[in-house]
Amino acid sequence: MNLGVFINDYKSTVETVDRLKADKLGFIFVQNGVFHTTLKEHGKSSPLLDKTTNLYVLAEDIATRGLTEADVDKRVKVVTYSDVVDLIFNDYEKLAWL
Amino acid sequence: MNLGVFINDYKSTVETVDRLKADKLGFIFVQNGVFHTTLKEHGKSSPLLDKTTNLYVLAEDIATRGLTEADVDKRVKVVTYSDVVDLIFNDYEKLAWL
Amino acid sequence: MSNVTCAFIIQRPPYKSETSTLGFTHAISWQVVEMLLDEGQNVVPTVCFVGEGVLNLYTNQKAMENYGVTSIESHGKNSLLVDLDMLVCKEDLERFGIPEDRLLDAEDMGADKKLQIVPYAEIQKAMESCKHLLFF
Amino acid sequence: MSNVTCAFIIQRPPYKSETSTLGFTHAISWQVVEMLLDEGQNVVPTVCFVGEGVLNLYTNQKAMENYGVTSIESHGKNSLLVDLDMLVCKEDLERFGIPEDRLLDAEDMGADKKLQIVPYAEIQKAMESCKHLLFF
Amino acid sequence: MGTLTIGCFASLVGSKSLDFTLKLANAAADKGHKVNLWLSGNATVMGKNHQKHLKDYSTGEKPTMELLKKGVEICECEACALARGIQKPDAIEGIQWNAMHWYLAKIYNSDRVLHVGGE
Amino acid sequence: MGTLTIGCFASLVGSKSLDFTLKLANAAADKGHKVNLWLSGNATVMGKNHQKHLKDYSTGEKPTMELLKKGVEICECEACALARGIQKPDAIEGIQWNAMHWYLAKIYNSDRVLHVGGE
Numbered sequence: 005m006n007l008g009v010f011i012n013d014y015k016s017t018v019e020t021v022d023r024l025k026a027d028k029l030g031f032i033f034v035q036n037g038v039f040h041t042t043l044k045e046h047g048k049s050s051p052l053l054d055k056t057t058n059l060y061v062l063a064e065d066i067a068t069r070g071l072t073e074a075d076v077d078k079r080v081k082v083v084t085y086s087d088v089v090d091l092i093f094n095d096y097e098k099l100a101w102l
Numbered sequence: 103m104n105l106g107v108f109i110n111d112y113k114s115t116v117e118t119v120d121r122l123k124a125d126k127l128g129f130i131f132v133q134n135g136v137f138h139t140t141l142k143e144h145g146k147s148s149p150l151l152d153k154t155t156n157l158y159v160l161a162e163d164i165a166t167r168g169l170t171e172a173d174v175d176k177r178v179k180v181v182t183y184s185d186v187v188d189l190i191f192n193d194y195e196k197l198a199w200l
Numbered sequence: 201m202s203n204v205t206c207a208f209i210i211q212r213p214p215y216k217s218e219t220s221t222l223g224f225t226h227a228i229s230w231q232v233v234e235m236l237l238d239e240g241q242n243v244v245p246t247v248c249f250v251g252e253g254v255l256n257l258y259t260n261q262k263a264m265e266n267y268g269v270t271s272i273e274s275h276g277k278n279s280l281l282v283d284l285d286m287l288v289c290k291e292d293l294e295r296f297g298i299p300e301d302r303l304l305d306a307e308d309m310g311a312d313k314k315l316q317i318v319p320y321a322e323i324q325k326a327m328e329s330c331k332h333l334l335f336f
Numbered sequence: 337m338s339n340v341t342c343a344f345i346i347q348r349p350p351y352k353s354e355t356s357t358l359g360f361t362h363a364i365s366w367q368v369v370e371m372l373l374d375e376g377q378n379v380v381p382t383v384c385f386v387g388e389g390v391l392n393l394y395t396n397q398k399a400m401e402n403y404g405v406t407s408i409e410s411h412g413k414n415s416l417l418v419d420l421d422m423l424v425c426k427e428d429l430e431r432f433g434i435p436e437d438r439l440l441d442a443e444d445m446g447a448d449k450k451l452q453i454v455p456y457a458e459i460q461k462a463m464e465s466c467k468h469l470l471f472f
Numbered sequence: 473m474g475t476l477t478i479g480c481f482a483s484l485v486g487s488k489s490l491d492f493t494l495k496l497a498n499a500a501a502d503k504g505h506k507v508n509l510w511l512s513g514n515a516t517v518m519g520k521n522h523q524k525h526l527k528d529y530s531t532g533e534k535p536t537m538e539l540l541k542k543g544v545e546i547c548e549c550e551a552c553a554l555a556r557g558i559q560k561p562d563a564i565e566g567i568q569w570n571a572m573h574w575y576l577a578k579i580y581n582s583d584r585v586l587h588v589g590g591e
Numbered sequence: 592m593g594t595l596t597i598g599c600f601a602s603l604v605g606s607k608s609l610d611f612t613l614k615l616a617n618a619a620a621d622k623g624h625k626v627n628l629w630l631s632g633n634a635t636v637m638g639k640n641h642q643k644h645l646k647d648y649s650t651g652e653k654p655t656m657e658l659l660k661k662g663v664e665i666c667e668c669e670a671c672a673l674a675r676g677i678q679k680p681d682a683i684e685g686i687q688w689n690a691m692h693w694y695l696a697k698i699y700n701s702d703r704v705l706h707v708g709g710e
Contacts, residue, residue, distance in 0.1 A: 005328050010586070012489065014349060014388065015115035018211045018251055018590070020335065025324060035488050036349045039391065044433045064402040064495075069350060070394025070409060070438070085499035092584050093474050093505065098333045099586045103464050108705070110608065112213060112252065116347045116387055116709070118471065123460060133607055134213045137255065142297045162266040162614075167214060168258025168273060168302070183618035190703050191593050191624065196469045197705045204580050212590050215607050218513045219590040221647065222481060226512070229572035236577035243576040267610055270646045332579060334479070334587035340699050348709050351488050354632045355709040357528065358600060362631070365691035372696035379695040403491055406527045468698060470598070470706035483602065483633055514602055517636060520676035529674035555648035557639035562676070 006030075008096030011037035011052065021052070021102050030058035030096055032088060033080070038065045042075040049077055060091065104128075106194030109135035109150065119150070119200050128156035128194055130186060131178070136163045140173040147175055158189065205330040206245045209323075210253035212336065214272045215263065220256045223247070223336030224275035231282045246285045246330065248323045253336075254292045257315065259304045277306040280313040287326060288317045342381045343466040345459075346389040350408045351399065356392045359383070359472030360411035367418045382421045382466065384459045389472075390428045393451065395440045413442040416449040423462060424453045474583035475506040479575055481589050483514035489588050490515055494535045496586070501542040508582070509539070510575040511548040511567075519548040519567045520558050533564060540566040547574050593702035594625040598694055600708050602633035608707050609634055613654045615705070620661040627701070628658070629694040630667040630686075638667040638686045639677050652683060659685040666693050 007026035012035040031052060033041050040050040041061045053059060059080040066076065073082050083091070092099065105124035110133040129150060131139050138148040139159045151157060157178040164174065171180050181189070190197065210223045227245040234242055249257060256272050263271035279286060288303070303315055327333055346359045363381040370378055385393060392408050399407035415422060424439070439451055463469055478497060482489035497507045511518060518532035525531040540546060547568035553559075563569065579585050597616060601608035616626045630637060637651035644650040659665060666687035672678075682688060698704050 007333075010588075012492075013115070013352070014391075017111070017113035017115060020209070020211050020250060023250070023320065023324075034492060036352050036388075036391075039349070045431055047433065064398075067398040068402045068407075069391070070397040072396075085495050086503065088496060089476075089500045089503050089505065092476065092500075092586070097584070098327075098331075099584060100333055100335050101586060101588045102335060105469075108707075110611075111216070112255075118345070118347050118386060121386070121456065121460075132611060134216050134252075134255075137213070144295055145297065162262075165262040166266045166271075167255070168261040170260075183614050184622065186615060187595075187619045187622055187624065190595065190619075190705070195703070196463075196467075197703060198469055198471050199705060199707045200471060206576075206579065206585075217481075217590060217606060219481060222513055223589075225647070226572045226575065230576055231573075232571075233573040233576040233580070236573060237580055241580060243580050245576075264646075267607065267649065269649055332582070332585040334585065334589065336587075336589045342695075342698065342704075353487060353709060355600060358632055359708075361528070362691045362694065366695055367692075368690075369692040369695040369699070372692060373699055377699060379699050381695075400527075403488065403530065405530055468701070468704040470704065470708065472706075472708045514633065517675055522678065523676040524673040526670055526674050528670065531674070533676075551645055551647065554643040555645050555650070556636055557642040557652075557681070559641065 005098055006096050007098050007100060008032060008091060009100045009102055010034055011040060011102055013037055014039040016102065018102060029056040030060065030091065031056060032091065033061040034065050038062065038069065038071065041077050041080045042071050053077055053079055062088065103196055104194050105196050105198060106130060106189060107198045107200055108132055109138060109200055111135055112137040114200065116200060126156065127154040128158065128189065129154060130189065131159040132163050136160065136167065136169065139175050139178045140169050151175055151177055160186065202240060203242045203244045206243060206332045206334060207327045207330040208245045208247045209333065209335045210247065210249050210256060211251045213252040214256045219336050220253065221272055221275060224272065224279055227284055228278055228282055246287065246326050247279060248287045248326055250289045250323060251292055254288055254296065254298065257288060257303045259302060273304045276304045277309055280306040280311040281309050283313055286315050287323050288315050289320050289323055290317050291320050293317065338376065339378045339380045341466040342379060342468045342470060343463045344381045344383045345469065345471045346383065346385050346392060347387045347471060349388040350392040355472050356389065357408055357411060360408065360415055363420055364414055364418055382423065382462050383415060384423045384462055386425045386459060387428055390424055390432065390434065393424060393439045395438060409440045412440045413445055416442040416447040417445050419449055422451050423459050424451050425456050425459055426453050427456050429453065473504045475581060476500050476584045477508040477510065477578045477582040479510040479512065479587045480515045481513035483517060490518060490532065491530050493588055494539065497539055497544055501539065501544050507544045508578040509544055509546045510578065512552050516548045516553040516558065517556060519553060519563050521562055521564050536564055536567065592623045594700060595619050595703045596627040596629065596697045596701040598629040598631065598706045599634045600632035602636060609637060609651065610649050612707055613658065616658055616663055617654065620658065620663050626663045627697040628663055628665045629697065631671050635667045635672040635677065636675060638672060638682050640681055640683050655683055
């Protein structure tokens with residue numbers, strides 16, 4: 005399956021994301037999930053960034069938190085709400101909000 | 103200080119509880135915090151139960167979840183709302199809800 | 201006859217947020233969805249329990265007695281009664297040390313269905329074979 | 337003159353639940369609490385940031401532009417402006433790799449106070465010396 | 473053009489999940505997609521009229537009216553609203569009130585479903 | 592006998608934190624303690640009158656009336672309520688409306704403070 009996962013938290017009490025398997029897996033970081041793309045906790049980037057190469061972060065949610073594109077890990081593409089709509093309809097038949 | 107901490111979740115996104123230091127520390131497990139007193143994850147009881155000997159769990163919140171006193175770790179005292187009021191006024195001058 | 205299948209994944213503990221209760225009630229509503237659809241159409245949820253979600257399934261919950269609200273157990277029983285498939289992650293039950301005989305059942309209400317305790321791989325399969333995923 | 341001191345511990349990230357915003361606004365209200373108290377009485381909060389709570393303190397937050405709501409940065413600046421002591425856990429800033437020059441400041445508004453970046457031990461001391469603790 | 477159904481449980485004020493939902497619905501509608509929006513749980517408070525827009529708080533009334541104008545169908549869970557003291561006359565005009573099977577029925581005819589659930 | 596001030600941010604329906612708060616307040620009042628209760632954030636929805644008690648949902652109106660009768664002072668954050676579309680005439684009678692300094696002022700004269708905060 006093609007699965008697009010919205011990651012909306014930095015720390016989460018659910019471990020579901022670690023278990024998900026998909027033929028094509030995409031992570032769309034929104035809300036406090038964006039910190040996965042900007043923080044290097046103890047000098048290391050978030051392990052989620054190693055799970056797939058399809059990585060996106062919502063521009064408005066970066067800026068809201070005082071972050072800039074320069075803070076975002078190079079592997080992650082910065083996208084708008086409009087881009088997210090296209091990802092939903094063109095790339096991911098199933099969606100998850102975690 | 104004498105600090106009474108209400109633990110209201112089993113998994114938490116805040117690590118504050120691990121850092122708290124107090125001359126007298128009490129944990130009052132309520133809501134889903136009660137699972138700390140009943141579950142043995144991977145066969146081990148919750149590490150919180152090793153942090154102090156002043157351990158309490160709210161009877162109504164155990165029963166609500168289908169658990170019984172027999173499920174509760176022997177180190178933990180089962181208490182009522184009325185007992186919690188006495189703990190607050192008699193034993194702990196400062197309180198935390200985590 | 202054309203059914204749309206959905207996997208409802210319940211992954212949060214009971215009685216904290218309303219989330220797991222809403223997962224059940226939304227799934228149960230499949231019973232009446234035909235009213236709003238054309239002849240032969242239906243939506244069929246499979247309800248899956250993973251992680252702390254399995255903590256919703258204890259039997260003997262006293263929520264009505266203590267807090268005056270319908271217990272989640274009662275929602276679980278109703279879910280079985282309306283013939284929902286309910287898959288429970290075996291690994292997570294084992295991890296938390298919850299024996300099967302502590303889990304809810306709707307035999308007393310005459311339900312044919314029972315909780316199905318399955319390896320996580322089965323839940324993954326359910327997610328793959330459904331059309332839509334809803335995480336609660 | 338008799339003050340009651342409180343430690344407000346902000347430990348959750350911004351813009352998720354309302355919690356950290358409410359932590360600020362409750363602390364700022366110390367400005368007017370005298371209205372409801374007798375002469376010489378006051379309540380004095382010290383606001384402490386630990387864990388993900390430090391993520392509230394980035395400068396240049398665009399919440400008004402993007403979501404039409406007052407930014408948490410703006411609450412932080414107002415907190416400094418009303419002379420609240422604001423202690424930020426040094427270890428947590430280091431852990432997340434956040435340099436001091438990314439943190440908010442209210443110099444432009446003429447505030448005398450600045451964020452005080454301190455070891456966690458100082459925050460522990462603030463918790464010990466206050467009369468009441470409020471965790472946000 | 474496709475059909476997207478979004479369900480949301482999150483409260484409007486405090487959480488930004490409902491803000492996200494409204495903005496995503498708006499972006500999808502602007503691109504010509506059909507959008508359905510289901511509000512349940514604390515999200516039903518968003519369907520209350522006369523929300524005062526204070527600068528500290530998100531407000532749902534205005535963006536909701538815009539979505540309705542763009543043809544987005546919005547429905548809220550009647551039981552969830554009633555339990556919160558919100559009654560039919562308090563509802564924003566144009567928002568439907570129904571039970572959960574409304575959501576499932578919309579899902580039936582949707583290409584994509586995004587369920588913004590747990591808090 | 593002492594004075595306990597409890598502040599609560601949690602929503603009534605869905606979270607059990609506000610149920611906990613009401614029960615604790617009740618137990619303390621029954622033992623003769625003075626109790627103050629401050630509702631802010633999503634907890635202000637509890638101050639809305641005409642909550643329908645459906646079996647699936649916690650309800651705040653009845654326990655609140657009982658607390659008021661026992662002399663518990665209850666106050667809710669006016670701005671938080673207004674932002675949620677709740678206006679003065681919608682409030683349960685006997686619940687005060689004020690700003691956050693009410694809470695701090697009550698804290699001044701309290702022996703114990705329990706702040707039921709984050710969600």
